[in-house]
Amino acid sequence: MANEVCFRTLSLEDPTSLSTYESIGGYSTWKSIIKGELTAINIVEELKKSCLRGRGGAGFPTGLKWSFLNKDIPGQKYVVCNSDEGEPGTCKDRDIMRYNPHQVIEGLAIAGFAMGADTGYNYLRGEYIEPFSVMEHALGEAYSAGLLGKGVMGSSITFNLYNHLGAGSYICGEETALLNSLEGGRGLPRFKPPFPANFGLYGKPTTVNNTESFASVPVILEKGAKWFLELGTDNSGGTKIFSVSGHVMKPGNFEVGLGIPFADLLSMAGGLATDRTLKAVIPGGSSMKILAGEIMMQVNMDYDSLRNAGSSLGSGAVIIMDDTTCMVSVLLRLAEFYHDESCGQCSPCREGTGWLVKILNRIIKGQGKKGDLDTLVNIANNIEGRTICAFGEAVAWPIQSFIDNFHDEFAFFVKEGHSMIIN
Amino acid sequence: MIKKQKKYVLPENLQNKIDENLKKYPSDHRQSAILYALRLTQNDNGGWIREQHMRAVADYLKIDYIAVYEVATFYSMLKLKPVGKSLVSVCDNISCKLKGADNLLSFIEEYLQIKTGETTSDGLITLERAECLGACVNAPSMIVNDEYQENLTKDKVQQILDNLSNGDNH
C-alpha cells in the first residue's frame, strides 16, 4: 500500500478541492475539535503514541515538541509550517501542497488548537509560486466554508492562517532563520537557547514543523495512533514520502511505510538502467552521509536502521548514483552549494566552505596536491559542531563521508589529474 | 545645473497590494511584508531593483533603508543588477547533475552564445545557474520567468529558448 497519508487525495479526481478532501474524511478531526469532542491533551498524547517524528530532517518526535507549548499559558503564540524545502534532492512538500493543500491547513489548525495559537504561517520557498497559489485557493475555500477565522462555527476557537513566500535562500529552512525571514530580516539562524517554544516569531512562543509533519496529523487523529504506527516500525511510526531521484528509471515521490527495504524502494522507482550497478546512495538529502550501494541494499528505510548504517533518514530524499558517477565532481557541486548558501555568521562555515570549493576545484582541474584529501577532511571536522546552526554538520557530513567511502577514487583523481570514471 | 532626479514613489496599485499583504501580519510588524514588497517592485521594474526602489519600499513600510538593503542583498531571487526580459534559472545541483544538467547548461550557453550569468546581446534572456529547485524527481529542471520546466531534454529546452527569443515570454 502506498499514498495513504499525505498523498491520500493523489489518485482522486480534483485532489485539491475542499469537497474531495472532505469526501475522504478531511476536516472531520477539526470539526470534532470545534464540537469540543477532542482536547489538547488527547491530541498530544495520540501523537506521542503514533511515534510521528519530524519530517523536516531532524526527526524530533512531534508529540513531544507540541507538549512544550502549553495551551493554557496565556498570550500570543504561533504555529509555523516550514515549506522552505531547499535540501538538495527533496521535493515532497511541493507535491503535498500542490495535491493535498487542505490537509496542510487542517494540520496547522489542529496544531494551533493544541498549543493555544490562534495564528499560523506557512512559509514557502520563494520559487514555489504554483504551490503558493494552490494553498491560497484552498485557504479561500476553507474560510468560505467557515472552517477558519474568528470563532469558528460559533465556537470559541479562532484560527487564522497565512501563506508567506520567501525569496530564494536555503538557510531559511533552518527554523530560527525562517523566523527571522518571516519577520522581514535576513535569514540568519539564531543562537539557541532560547528555543522557539519560548522565544519564536515576534518573540512569542512558537512551534515550527515541516509540511509533511503537519499534513500527517489529521490522518493520525482520524484513524488512530495505532493504525499509523503499524504502517511503519516501532520507533519509526507511519509512512514517509521518499523523493527518489538520480540514476533510476522512474524517479518519483513514494509515500510508503517506514522500514521498507531500500531494495524495494529502488524497484518502485524502476531500478537502475540495465547495464548499470549501484554505486552509492545518499538516503536523506544532500546533507546526510553517503553510503555505498552494497550497504544500502541491506538497509531498511527507517530512522534506526539508517543511523546504524552510518547515515540518517533526514528529509527522505534518496539520491541514487550508479557506477558512471564521478564522486569528485558531485562533491564539488555540493561544496559549491554550501558555499553559496552559507549565511556567513560563523567563520568556520563562511571561510571553510570557500576553502573546500577551492581545493575541490583544484583537484577537478588536475592540480590536486598531496595532502589535499586530509586537508578537506580537516576543514570539515573543524566546521562540524562549531556553528550556530546545523548547517555546519550539513557541510561536514558529505565531505567526510564521500572521502571516507570513496577514498581510492579521490586519491586517484589527485594523483592522476583525472577521474577514474570513464563515460 | 544638475537636474535633480524625481523621487521614485511606489505606484498606487503596488501600494494597494502591499496594504493587502500587510493584513497578514501584526500591525506593528510591517517589515514582514518586505519580501513581498521587494518582489512586487522588482516585477514592476523590469526584473531588478535599484536603490530608489529600496528607498521607496523602506519609506512605505516605515523602516530604515539599511534594513531593506540588508534583505535585498541576502535573497537570491532579488536582483540588484539588470536582467534580460526573461530569466532562465537552470538547476545543476545533485539530482539534476546526475540527470545531465551539465550538458544541458553547456548546450544552452552555446545556443544563446553567452556564459552562465550573462544576458544575450539583444537583452532578451539572462541565464543563471540555480540551486536545487525542489523538483528533483523531474530532473533536470529549470525555472523560466517564475514557471517550472521539468524533465528537460535538449529539444524541449531549445523550443523554450526559441519562444523566448521570439519575444514570447510565457
Ligand SMILES: Cc1cc2nc3c(=O)[nH]c(=O)nc-3n(C[C@H](O)[C@H](O)[C@H](O)COP(=O)(O)O)c2cc1C
Ligand atoms: C541548514 C538547514 C536547513 C533546513 N531546511 C529545512 C527545510 O527546508 N524544511 C524543513 O522542514 N526543515 C528544515 N530544516 C530543519 C528545521 O530547522 C526544523 O528542524 C524543522 O522544520 C522542524 O520540523 P519537524 O520537526 O516537523 O521536522 C533545516 C535545518 C537546517 C540546519
Ligand code: FES
Ligand atoms: S537538484 Fe535540481 S531540482 Fe533538486
